[in-house]
Amino acid sequence: MRSTIILMLALLLIISGCSTSSSQMETSEKDKLTVVRLSDATKLDPHFITDISSANILYQKVYETLVVPDLDMKPQPGLAKEWEQIDDVTWEFTLREGVYFHDGTVFNADAVKATFDRLLDPKTASPQAEKLGMIDDIEIVDEYTVRFHLSAAYAPLLSILSANEGSIISPKALSENPKKLWEHPVGTGPFAFDYWKPGQEISIKKNEKYWGDKPKINQVVFKVVPEDTTRLAMIETGEAHVNDQVPITEIERIAASETLNLYRADGLGIEFLGFNVQKAPFDQLEVRKAITQAIDRKAVLKGVFQNSGMLANSPMSPKVFGYSDDVKPYDYDLENAKALLQEAGLEGLKVTITTNDRKERINVAEVVQSQLKKIGINAEVEVLEWGAYIEALNNGEHEMFVGGWGNATGDGDYNQFNVFHSSSHGGAGNHTYYNNPEVDRIIEDARKEIDDESRKNLYEQAMKLEMEDAAMIPLRYYEHLAVYHKDVEGLVISPVNYILLNEITIK
Known part of the structure; x- marks a missing residue:
């Protein structure tokens, strides 16, 4: 009898345990x-992340910024509860109190300074450093107040501080093992x-x-x-x-x-076909113009993207500050494209189009491959896994590529400086390796310009030159x-x- 009771009790405990486990699992799955x-x-270190796909896992989830964009990309309080622009080159931020990092370290002015000092230190070799290179120094006023001292006026400061690049990192993690941040x-x-x-x-x-x-x-x-x-x-x-x-x-x-x-x-980004202008024969403007005029962008938008998004006419989306509908790429013109190639003596040219393994981008590469045949160019499509694709572009190993740039701030500077400035070659975003001193100067002037209309005019000038130089072919604005x-x-x-x-x- 006693053994029977013990057996029954054991069975009840097992049933009870299973029931509890099942209930916990159900709750867990719903959460x-x-x-x-x-x-x-x-990678998982915001100072080294150069793609929105990776940033999406951490941005405003694990990491936060001093300023947060709302759905209209207007800056709102984040880890800074308020700010003031003292003069053209000085910004003061009042920080939230009672905030802690996940390792228990207190968030304060020291943490802000440690984050940006590390980002801007040449020894760190962050591909994001140039985006915030206008910061000369961060002064700690008191435990919860910091001042950003800039080398020159920088109108879109708040927008870049609200992006992934402005993520605030635990000073304890930075001092103990900064390399571990790549994976933790x-x-x-x-x-x-x-x-x-x-x-x-x-x-x-x-x-x-x-x-x-x-x-x-x-x-x-x-x-x-x-x-x-x-x-x-x-x-x-x-x-x-x-x-x-x-x-x-x-x-x-x-x-x-x-x-x-x-x-x-509707998004802020753009999908495009790019050239590595440092590799022959793409270092010749006439070759890039010929290929640009051989691409039927409307056919790509309709055939590949089923008219999702909008036909792109410039490197900047209409939803981004600085856009101009007066900027246009070269017109589709097969006969002129053939003539340009003949003049360059490059009929029968062989090229490689590199793309990542997203279905639409592979389809874009294949459509472009077909369109280039019409002017006698034989294109091979190279499909890489995302990480290998980014690495190839960052190292300049590609010739032509299907690319995209997702503007992370809503401001034209994020497009222009990262995608076209010569200091942004490689991991910072300039995967065409474009270099035009006049465009560099205009982009730098736009960064310092406080007047909105003047900034817009500068971006229009820069984009017209970029389209004339045919470093990239805009295809569509993201949806x-x-x-x-x-x-x-x-x-x-x-x-x-x-x-x-x-x-x-x-x-």
Whole structure:
């Protein structure tokens, strides 16, 4: 009898344990958001991240900035609760109190100074340094007040401080092991870093000690799923919740599904075809002009992107400060393109078009390959995984490439300085390796110009020269697409294409 009672008690304990475990699992799954993505992050240190895809995992999630852009890209208080421009070259920021980094270190003026000193130190060799190179010194006024002293007036300072480049890093992490930040970020954000399994997934968890409004979910897992159809199927079945890299070819399937919702929003970025102008024969303007005139951009927009987004006429989106509709690329003109190649003695030219493994970009490369045949150019398409693609562009190993630039601030300086200034060659963003001293001067003047209309005029001048030099062929302005499961509520995608997580819930 006694042994029977013991056995029954043991069974009850097992059943009770299973029941509790099942309940906890259910709660856990409802509090866990799974985001499926084409590619893994390249690195997790904001001073070395050069792509929005990687920044999206950390920006305003693990790391925060002094200033935060709203959905109209207007600066709002972040880790700085207020600021004042004292004169053309001096800005004072009053910091929030009671904020802590995920490692327990207090956020204060020392943390701000340590972050920017590290970013701007030549020994750090950050590809982001030039974007904030106008900062001469950061003065600590008191524990919660800092002054930025600039070398010259810089109108878009607030916009760059609100971007990923302005992320504030734990001074303890910086002093103890800064290299570890590549794989283990430490910020003040609403989510803290959990783990990274390279090539598989990255997890972040709710920061229970967060100074602001806490997220409604406990965990977010960014899972790498290279196959487009698999990502969509995972959302459809509820195995995953959000996919922010949606193939345009799947829009009709999404619309017909009972479990999928499609998120669409105009973006700030541009998709383009670029040349490495330092490599022959692309160092010849006539060759670049010939290829530019051989590309039917309208056919690319319609055939590849199904008219998602807008036909691009310049390197800058209409939603970005500094855009001008008076800037135009060379017209589509096959006969003139053929004549230019003949003059250059380059009929039968062989080229390589490098692209990453996103379906639409591969399709763009193949359409361009077909269009170039019409002027006697034989193009080979080289498809690389995202990390290898970024590395190839950063090292200047490419000839032609299908590229994009997602403006992270809403200001023209972010396009012009990063994509066209000669000091930004490589990892900073100038993957065409374009170098025009006159354009450099205009971009530098625009950075210092306080008057908005004068700045716009300067950007127009720069873009007209860039289009004349044909370093790149603008294709389309982004439309951001995301697909999400019907049980997900509160999803917002910023104009930069960052997923905003704090208001998301799962039914």
